[in-house]
Amino acid sequence: MSKAIELVNQLEKLQIKNLYNSDFYWTWDKTDDEIAAIFTVADALRDLRERNRSCRVFDSGLGISVFRDNSTRTRFSYASACNLLGLDVKDLDEKKSQIAHGETVRETANMISFMADVIGIRDDMFIGEGHKYMKTFMDAVTEGYEKGILEQRPMLVNLQCDVDHPTQSMADMDHIIHHFGGVENLKGKKIAMSWAYSPSYGKPLSVPQGVVGLMTRFGMEVVLAHPKGYEIMPDIEKIAQENAKGTGGSFRKVSSMAEAFEDADIVYPKSWAPFAAMEERTRLYQAGDKDGIDQLEKKLLAQNAEFKDWTCTEDLMKRTKNGTALYMHCLPADISGLSCKEGEVENSVFERYITPLYKQASYKPYIIAAMILTSKVQDPVAALRKMDAGSERKLF
Amino acid sequence: MSKAIELVNQLEKLQIKNLYNSDFYWTWDKTDDEIAAIFTVADALRDLRERNRSCRVFDSGLGISVFRDNSTRTRFSYASACNLLGLDVKDLDEKKSQIAHGETVRETANMISFMADVIGIRDDMFIGEGHKYMKTFMDAVTEGYEKGILEQRPMLVNLQCDVDHPTQSMADMDHIIHHFGGVENLKGKKIAMSWAYSPSYGKPLSVPQGVVGLMTRFGMEVVLAHPKGYEIMPDIEKIAQENAKGTGGSFRKVSSMAEAFEDADIVYPKSWAPFAAMEERTRLYQAGDKDGIDQLEKKLLAQNAEFKDWTCTEDLMKRTKNGTALYMHCLPADISGLSCKEGEVENSVFERYITPLYKQASYKPYIIAAMILTSKVQDPVAALRKMDAGSERKLF
Amino acid sequence: MSKAIELVNQLEKLQIKNLYNSDFYWTWDKTDDEIAAIFTVADALRDLRERNRSCRVFDSGLGISVFRDNSTRTRFSYASACNLLGLDVKDLDEKKSQIAHGETVRETANMISFMADVIGIRDDMFIGEGHKYMKTFMDAVTEGYEKGILEQRPMLVNLQCDVDHPTQSMADMDHIIHHFGGVENLKGKKIAMSWAYSPSYGKPLSVPQGVVGLMTRFGMEVVLAHPKGYEIMPDIEKIAQENAKGTGGSFRKVSSMAEAFEDADIVYPKSWAPFAAMEERTRLYQAGDKDGIDQLEKKLLAQNAEFKDWTCTEDLMKRTKNGTALYMHCLPADISGLSCKEGEVENSVFERYITPLYKQASYKPYIIAAMILTSKVQDPVAALRKMDAGSERKLF
Incomplete structure (x- = not known):
């Protein structure tokens, strides 16, 4: 039995149905089982990747990133995680440190999310602003999804706000x-x-x-x-x-x-x-x-x-x-x-x-990928088992 | 019958053979049937995507973008459209608002089109210049294709010129x-x-x-x-x-x-x-x-x-x-x-x-994707039917 | 017999086992057979692409680029080569012409290589510095791979240093x-x-x-x-x-x-x-x-x-x-x-x-792709034969 399958067997015992379609703002929003599941899925993905299994969840799709402060490590971790799961990364090149107004955020959120499965945001510069920005953004895409503007609601990965840095x-x-x-x-x-x-x-x-x-x-x-x-x-x-x-x-x-x-x-x-x-x-x-x-x-x-x-x-x-x-x-x-x-x-x-x-x-790309997978995939246990038995990442 | 198939049945009645391998400069270049086809294909793609069908036309390939003026909406719409069809987006980061000379454009056009299936250009700042730039660019890639420099001729999507903004x-x-x-x-x-x-x-x-x-x-x-x-x-x-x-x-x-x-x-x-x-x-x-x-x-x-x-x-x-x-x-x-x-x-x-x-x-990504699909695919009716019966976009 | 297969038959006669897992710094590091193999694989890939064969070596993966000097041609050639083989390009946007210190390079090298199959570097501005930068970078990822930080060791394509410009x-x-x-x-x-x-x-x-x-x-x-x-x-x-x-x-x-x-x-x-x-x-x-x-x-x-x-x-x-x-x-x-x-x-x-x-x-994208393929694929002869008999790039 592969290490990934051992981990999946542990995952099966955890209550994680609320992770599906959820956002990842702060670790303290999540139950102990949910936190344990992120570690378990991250480790399983790492094992699958090390054994050259394809970890694609998506045939196509976009992972949008909004970096309102500089980043190298987290930027490349996010890019790696998206690529691992089959998503292309598209970065919104906003002027950093600009404190945006609600209206603009609502509009931008919808305009860049047309085919976004994931939104990764870093906004850590201003106390009282970073988390608010993410909330406003995600409320806007929720509304956009409900009104039929977006055909899918992207999930949020907080890539560092003024309060928490969960990845x-x-x-x-x-x-x-x-x-x-x-x-x-x-x-x-x-x-x-x-x-x-x-x-x-x-x-x-x-x-x-x-x-x-x-x-x-x-x-x-x-x-x-x-x-x-x-x-x-x-x-x-x-x-x-x-x-x-x-x-x-x-x-x-x-x-x-x-x-x-x-x-x-x-x-x-x-x-x-x-x-x-x-x-x-x-x-x-x-x-x-x-x-x-x-x-x-x-x-x-x-x-x-x-x-x-x-x-x-x-x-x-x-x-x-x-x-x-x-x-x-x-x-x-x-x-x-x-x-x-x-x-x-x-x-x-x-x-x-x-x-x-x-x-x-080096754990960060897998943590991000696990956050995405557990939010976008209804049955992560089944998905990871299929990946373990599935096709190769490097084809030759 | 799915909505996509209903739309494909309408598409079948339209005369659109001249869209194949064509560029999209201005709406008034196109016949009524061609315009109707773009709407029909756009709506079909939206339905396919909403029903989690893969809309890949390409296993690999590049969608190049040249934004000579700022853009958020159109930039993300173009990125979404390319991603939907299986193309990666690569942006040429030119200094904006620079009025380029013919020679440079001819050279650049070939140098960035080695594996480009699509070229999206925005050049809207100067009257008499935007359309001319696109024409010079596309004439150059036509020549490049004919001379064996490029193995495919990319098609143009006008992402806004001085005359029209067709997307x-x-x-x-x-x-x-x-x-x-x-x-x-x-x-x-x-x-x-x-x-x-x-x-x-x-x-x-x-x-x-x-x-x-x-x-x-x-x-x-x-x-x-x-x-x-x-x-x-x-x-x-x-x-x-x-x-x-x-x-x-x-x-x-x-x-x-x-x-x-x-x-x-x-x-x-x-x-x-x-x-x-x-x-x-x-x-x-x-x-x-x-x-x-x-x-x-x-x-x-x-x-x-x-x-x-x-x-x-x-x-x-x-x-x-x-x-x-x-x-x-x-x-x-x-x-x-x-x-x-x-x-x-x-x-x-x-x-x-x-x-x-x-x-x-929210219609723009699908309009752009429809412009690309009808230009690059010889038989859009057959392609859309296969997509409708084909594999899923989100795999789990 | 296709031109690609003719070329593969020539490739079969060359001694190229040392290309596997190797870096491409300078042409004079390589034997005559290895140089001949790069040309042969490049021409085979061009023929495959012209006949609409998929040349994917990777289901997912990243090609990182570090341009410490301006580039258009080489940038797009690298992007084309990566895309041809199934890799996404992610660019590290460093301030150009900054002479970096060993420690920083070592850290950066690991931090951006989490899922990198290929690293393309241009550092040509300073005599005595460009090659040194690449060496330091690659030594760092070798160590990272050996210590279990990276699960794969990316290979280097020298996109121009102070000494050679092999692509x-x-x-x-x-x-x-x-x-x-x-x-x-x-x-x-x-x-x-x-x-x-x-x-x-x-x-x-x-x-x-x-x-x-x-x-x-x-x-x-x-x-x-x-x-x-x-x-x-x-x-x-x-x-x-x-x-x-x-x-x-x-x-x-x-x-x-x-x-x-x-x-x-x-x-x-x-x-x-x-x-x-x-x-x-x-x-x-x-x-x-x-x-x-x-x-x-x-x-x-x-x-x-x-x-x-x-x-x-x-x-x-x-x-x-x-x-x-x-x-x-x-x-x-x-x-x-x-x-x-x-x-x-x-x-x-x-x-x-x-x-x-x-x-x-126009040969550059294929040369780069051939450098990558011969380093990442243990049996290029078998891989190219499978590509020749394999699936299409443009699906419709």
Whole structure:
């Protein structure tokens, strides 16, 4: 029996009928079974692809992408996932960072979705805007489908909003599951999601929020560390608390990287911008206040610079479990002495973890493909079995 | 019997052998049977797609696009049409609005057409240039094909030139046919193609020209309204006159929006630039006269501003047949109080017609696909029958 | 028997097992049998396509392209080749001419190769950098594949580096073979690869280097002509010398275009920048010395201008074999009196050779497709036979 078929047999036991025709906004919208199903389908697709099975779900069709912020990794992961399933990618080349009005979004949403099976959106720059944009977009295509404008309703893959970055956190989690040999081995494992210093400004909150919003569901000890002033959204802290309660794990906050790293199994040191400042930034953009934005940027860079000691050094790594915690990053990292003078991580630490870091990233195409497949295919179990017994991807 | 098969049975009665291997420049190049065939094939493809039939004509192949002016709707419609038929889209990223020389066009045309089944071109900015560019391009690929450089001759889809915008007017017409329940119900219907005020400058003439050049072929009462100075090309008016004569309909010009709207079944209020001014603009660009262009722009904006009362208000809509005429626009519209202070249409009118407006746009991918299919497939009747009985698009 | 099958029968006799899973950096890396196999497969694919056979090797998969310099011809050739074989093209939109650091390249290489079967790279701007970039990139994906990050190792097609331009020289050579009716007719034919004046600066050396590095392998008399100061890389001259020795042909250098053209069967007049100056330019870029770069540019343009008589005139063409040598160019050319005041070639000469010039370019998609097929398919003979007997490309 192939690994894919073993996974399909596990998938069969999960309740996932609500994934069909659903959108993927946030991981906390999804049940534990649904989250488990995404990992299972992702791993099955990876096995099928490795054994040269065709994973086509579509004979033709489009995967539209709307990147309202830069992207390389996620862009190519989305393109790979669409291609794997038989969809062509067509990118909407909007001017980035433009805060669009409802009317325009409604019109654009319909005009670019004529034959779209999937819509992937990244809109992570402005607090209070990214998720709203996606909601407005998807409401518009729902209406368009109901009114007969669109003959199919595309499903949404959130490729990073102001709140969550589910394709990242799910890929991160799949990496953790594989690293520790199975989800059943994660109970009690300690993960440190820590703020780290960066010489750049305004990095999204959606990565740390995505991580604490998801990793707290597996019975792990999740610790969030950051300097005062770098709080994440209170709503997400609440979700993390509730998740932890339900699984026998824990979620707590500390105010030093060293404390977070102490005896940790996994460390995830990464910079982000303070939530309150990001809210202020959105207001300034909406008001067109260029001077205000410049002043805010200066203030934030100065504030960051007060915490240059929040960096992942070899000394700090030694404090982790046996000095060998799994180091994680969503990439690209600010590497001290390599990509910048002082940054998130010492070069020697980063260099030592390059293979696991790239491996971490390599799960994303399959996670995206699994999100699409479980939303577009009514019976994923049957589909994956047919793929396993089906035709080859490379024909010669 | 499926709707597609019903349509194919109608298609079988039409004389369309000259569509095979033809280009689509202007609707008035095509016979009535050919125009009818495009609508029929478009509707059949829509039905096939809605019933999850694969509409692949090509196992592989490229649809090249050359957008020498901005586009969202048409770009995605073209991408959808190509994808539906099995072609990948590859865009030539030329600097827009550059008036190219014959030699360059001839070379480029061959260099990007090595495996092109279709070429879609938008070149609408300069009077006297857009159509010429397309002609030069297609003459070059014809020669390239004859000389054995290209192994196939791609067909042209005009995605908007300086004279016509056939994918728009054909989609508009398909919308009208569906709205009134069939082409047989259009005799005597009144359509008002009216100029409307816009705070922007230099909008192409090809939309109103395309509309009066096509809508006059169905026995309708076609009224063209515009302020003095906003004349369209005399040649197109002549075509409209002759069309109308042949079908028992009429074509006439009036000088007020109110008169045009009186008892109209359909209204199409939209801004465009004066023909003579656009000719002047081309000359200035060719001479590299930047000051002249700036002055012309100022003059035209001032001239526009004299006609701010040419706007589609609720009051004007009340004058139409039962106050419920079908409002049409090629989008995006300049909406008063929404996208601009004063524009082509009152927000409340536009808002009320959003569903039909989006529906109007939704015909374009199928119109483009029908243009491609009837040019590339020798026996469209047989092909559509095979598609109806063939394999599925979404495989699971 | 089809032409494709005749070619496959020739292919069967060649030793090409080392092409499988190999990269295509430089033609001189490849054995004579391997070079012959590329031409044979390219011609077979062209015949298959002309007879409407599907040439799909892949059901799905990505061909990634990284263009670190502008391209139209090669870009569309690569897109055509990928499409022919069943791959979608996804372009990495890097800022061009940025000299990237090893670490970034390693990361990017893995991040964009998740499902890549092929990587096409153009990096021709900086001496000592282009090839290095490709090597670093491919070393990174090799490591990624070995570590289980990538489930397949993509193969490289060099779309022009600082040293060679193999898709160009191989297409050029295929054109020559066809023009003279077979590779067996080339012994003793004289080809003049000559520098020519251009009003622009910094044209890559990889075209002349690619030409003398490849054309010397077929028993031809290869003459390289350039003014003093426009030397190509000494290593490549040495390769050309050794090639010539092995085939009974010759390689020599002359210092006038007239001498090179004398009795030539083929002339290839084209501008390039002096090797030493290009090395200097790389150093200046790396040092960020903008003034130095500007001064170098001025110096080089002045130096070029001393050799305006190095231009392919009708008079010079008369000196060639029967006055009818095959004129070649990689396009676009600087055409005197058409695209510039004084350039590489007289307009009347260029105009007379347009059909062969376009034909020359038309081999490139097939050469690229042959490079991909022979690297990705273990048994090209069997694959091509199946294609010949297989399904159609245009289905209706």
